[in-house]
Amino acid sequence: MSGARLDLGGVTKHFRGLRAVHEVSFTVPAGAIHALIGPNGAGKTTIFNMIAGVYAPNGGVVRLDGKAISGLRPDLICDAGVGRTFQLVKPFKGLSVLENVTVGALHRKPRLAEAQESANAILARLGLYDRRHQLAESLTLPDRKRLEVARALATEPKLLLLDEVMAGLRPTEVDVMVGFLRELNQRSGLTILLIEHVMRAVMALAAEVVVVSYGEKIAEGTPQEISRHQAVLDVYLGEQEEL
Amino acid sequence: MSFIRRLAGNAPPRILWSLGVLLALLLLAPALLGKYWLSVLILILYFAYVGQAWNILMGFAGQLSLGHALYAGLGGYIAAGLYFHYGIGPWAGLFAAVAVAGVAGAIVGYLGFRFSLAGVYFALLTIAFAEFTRVAFDHWGWAGGSGGLFLKVEHATDIVNLRGGPVLFYYLILALAAGAFILCRALLRSRLGQYWLAIREDAEAAQAVGVPVLRCKMIAIVISAALTSLAGVWNAFYYNNLFPETAFAMGRSIEITLAPIIGGLGTLFGPIVGAVVLTGLGEAFTDLGDVLRIPGIKQIFYGLALLVIVAYRPAGVWPWLADKLGLKERQP
Amino acid sequence: MTADFLLTLAQAIVNGLLTGMVYGLMALGLSVIFGVMRIVNFAHGEMMVVGMYLAWMGFEYLQVSPMLSLPVIAAIFFAAGYVLQRGLISPFIGRPEHQQFLLLLAVAILLVNASLAIAGPDSRGVQMESQFDSYELGPLVFDAVRLHAALAAIAIALLLWLFFTRTRTGKSIRAAADNNLAALVVGLDVRRLYAVTFGVGAACVGAAGALMITIIPVSPFLAVEYTLLAFVIVIVGGLGSMTGALLGGLLIGVSEAVAGLLLQPSLKSMFSFGLLILVLLLRPQGLLGKGPQ
Structure with missing residues (x-):
């Protein structure tokens, strides 16, 4: 495994006239960890869905290692090397934990035995090995989040999209996940883009942060720069006043 | 030997032994059983076979078809028609039958899946195609129209033209049911089978991990339709008559779905167990109906039994039974 | 085309419209039940037949x-529908479709x-x-029984419309149909509303019978x-849409x-x-149904 570079060039998405994402551009260099943050409804998940092929952008282009992937079907984008998790976790509920991850692994290893072997290895690294024969629906939410990550990793991606995998985790669990992702990134050079509300995790992991609000990119920089950025503070303070 | 070992996979020895004994008994059955019990066994194997065929589409890939009579009917009509009109024997005719039913499945599937019809909507589409075809066959002279298509009854056993008595058809349906079981087991242990299960559970998540959802669903419906058409061919030559009103009837489609639902959807043994339970109940209630002499009483008991089973064992009889026997069906 | 033929055609259309009104009422029952609790009543035609037998x-x-x-x-059907929903169908709401199908199939076989x-x-x-008896309007003949049946169907549909727009229960049912969770949050008794809905749907089909x-x-x-006919009508009109069911019937x-x-x-x-296949493929929400969520 090694990482791939992700480029978004002026990516735009409308839903029935509603502007969900407007001309967003940014780059994640190969092997980097970047974060995508912004208030609820800012268009973060829509951006993920365009990268992962759930939606074709109305304008602009998504490139992976310079190759345009926007508009392809999700399974072909997975082929190209993009793995993703879902914000609202989508385990294969009626299948065992092992089978969940095996389905991902079968993508690169068509033989069941080999796929199971690599699925077991991934489960061990994420601390799910002991639960591998449980049905996915019996897992707790933190374990389901881990399962999402395991299943995405099993497809051997070059770019991993993580949609709020820290949400709902206890602080110690966040630390474990942060440690796991950092080690994964350092060992394999996997590129990671994460949507995250848990700022502790963003600060600890991300080299750079992209901030979106109302579908537009309003800031980009290191976590330190972003935390001092006036427009970002306005957006977040504004959100807090609403609460 | 290595073939058998591969087939057995990681199944526990006592299951293999039980299956071996069962198969031996089934092979000897015509010598051991009288006419009546053989006919009951034929019925069980027929429902076990079509149930397994349907289970591939619904139990594995999660697509609810309530129009499988379409494929059985097409299979039966094609093979019987070729034999009746041109003297083309059923062994050749079944290739045409499988091809036509496969194409029909591909058309229904492509339209349904392409336009992302799911659940009830897909089920209604399958009903509509079956009903449409039923009315079309009512008016199609080559197939005999609503008056039906009849094959000459001959008592001498003629394997080439599939003419003969119950014993011949018993072995045929036994071979089909056993073959379908082996096929289903192999499919479940393949990448395709695992992809089907993933699609059944969550198509969007499956696609995100690289599963080509449309292609997998298409393969499922074509295999399911092709297998079902073989049951149609068998049916036509066993009963020697075909009517659109029964061959394509909604009731025929529903019949096909019952054994796997009752037995346990998506499991290997479910359709077989379901076929035993349903046929057993049906025969018992027929006897009871003969005693009580009230029209419809057999069906009333049958309906009550279905009600009880779906209310208390909504996941089917087999998962519960397997649990009781300590035989949790091992997913590959 | 001769004038004779046109007259025969017009007469067929008139008869079709009148019978279609009764079809519409029958389908209305199916549509109401599906629209509120997402259950396809596979026993609908059987219920229709029972209504016919009772009459x-x-x-x-x-x-x-x-x-x-x-x-x-209609009152008997309402009560039976209410009880059936409470006793049998209620636990199956939200369950996989094949289980609902098998349950209602069993009910259908029994009926x-x-x-x-x-x-x-x-x-x-x-x-x-x-x-x-018949009424004549110019060259067209209206069979008395068909006309009365159609008028009665229209009257019942109107009553139903009043029920859903003017009564507290009716409005609550619509609220529960739109958003089950919100209905629970504001304290509506969803279980009772569902039972009433099934009762109302059953009363429609009983009356149609x-x-x-x-x-x-x-x-x-x-x-x-009749089950198949009701499916065709509600899909063509839009599953869950009341006006759609009536127009689909026509x-x-x-x-x-x-x-x-x-x-x-x-x-x-x-x-x-x-027609059903075309509508399913080209406009699965039906001619009058709302777009997909």
Whole structure:
């Protein structure tokens, strides 16, 4: 495994006239960890869905290692090397934990035995090995989040999209996940883009942060720069006043 | 030997032994059983076979078809028609039958899946195609129209033209049911089978991990339709008559779905167990109906039994039974 | 095209419209049940047939005209539907479709065979004097029974509309249909509302049965046909849409009548199923249904 570079060039998405994402551009260099943050409804998940092929952008282009992937079907984008998790976790509920991850692994290893072997290895690294024969629906939410990550990793991606995998985790669990992702990134050079509300995790992991609000990119920089950025503070303070 | 070992996979020895004994008994059955019990066994194997065929589409890939009579009917009509009109024997005719039913499945599937019809909507589409075809066959002279298509009854056993008595058809349906079981087991242990299960559970998540959802669903419906058409061919030559009103009837489609639902959807043994339970109940209630002499009483008991089973064992009889026997069906 | 032919065609359309109104009422029941609790009533045609039998029995044994026994039948159906939902169907809401299908299939088998056991396999019709009456409007003839049935169906549909727009229960049901969770949050008794809904849906089809027996005789074998017909109508009109069900009923009524005139009568259902396939593929939300969520 090694990482791939992700480029978004002026990516735009409308839903029935509603502007969900407007001309967003940014780059994640190969092997980097970047974060995508912004208030609820800012268009973060829509951006993920365009990268992962759930939606074709109305304008602009998504490139992976310079190759345009926007508009392809999700399974072909997975082929190209993009793995993703879902914000609202989508385990294969009626299948065992092992089978969940095996389905991902079968993508690169068509033989069941080999796929199971690599699925077991991934489960061990994420601390799910002991639960591998449980049905996915019996897992707790933190374990389901881990399962999402395991299943995405099993497809051997070059770019991993993580949609709020820290949400709902206890602080110690966040630390474990942060440690796991950092080690994964350092060992394999996997590129990671994460949507995250848990700022502790963003600060600890991300080299750079992209901030979106109302579908537009309003800031980009290191976590330190972003935390001092006036427009970002306005957006977040504004959100807090609403609460 | 290595073939058998591969087939057995990681199944526990006592299951293999039980299956071996069962198969031996089934092979000897015509010598051991009288006419009546053989006919009951034929019925069980027929429902076990079509149930397994349907289970591939619904139990594995999660697509609810309530129009499988379409494929059985097409299979039966094609093979019987070729034999009746041109003297083309059923062994050749079944290739045409499988091809036509496969194409029909591909058309229904492509339209349904392409336009992302799911659940009830897909089920209604399958009903509509079956009903449409039923009315079309009512008016199609080559197939005999609503008056039906009849094959000459001959008592001498003629394997080439599939003419003969119950014993011949018993072995045929036994071979089909056993073959379908082996096929289903192999499919479940393949990448395709695992992809089907993933699609059944969550198509969007499956696609995100690289599963080509449309292609997998298409393969499922074509295999399911092709297998079902073989049951149609068998049916036509066993009963020697075909009517659109029964061959394509909604009731025929529903019949096909019952054994796997009752037995346990998506499991290997479910359709077989379901076929035993349903046929057993049906025969018992027929006897009871003969005693009580009230029209419809057999069906009333049958309906009550279905009600009880779906209310208390909504996941089917087999998962519960397997649990009781300590035989949790091992997913590959 | 001769004037004669045009007249015959117009007459077929009139008959189709009148029968279509009753079809619409029948389909309305299916649509209401699906719209609120997302359950497809696979026993719908069987319920229709039971309604027809009840009206026939009232006429045969008590000499009550179906029009008069209609309110009683609707009330019985409401109560039966309420109880059926409470006792049997309620736990199946939100379950996988094949389980709902099997449950209602079992109900269907029970209903149709109970009818068979009680009334036998022969078709049963009512012989009323008004069956020979008709009204004339220019060259067109309106059969009295069809016209009365259609008018009664319209009146019932209006009542239903009033129920859903003017009464507290009706409005609550619509709220629960739009957003189950929100309804629970604001303290609506969703279980009771669902039972009322199933009762209302059943009352519609029971009433439609009482009207239909004045037009054609009943036999148990009609049940599957009516279930399929109701499916076709609600899909064409838009599953869950009330106006859609009524208009779908008219459309199918007319198209069957016209197809029966132009083609062989036995081909008319092929036309309906062809229409169903087209609508499913091109506009699965139905002609009047809301777009996908």
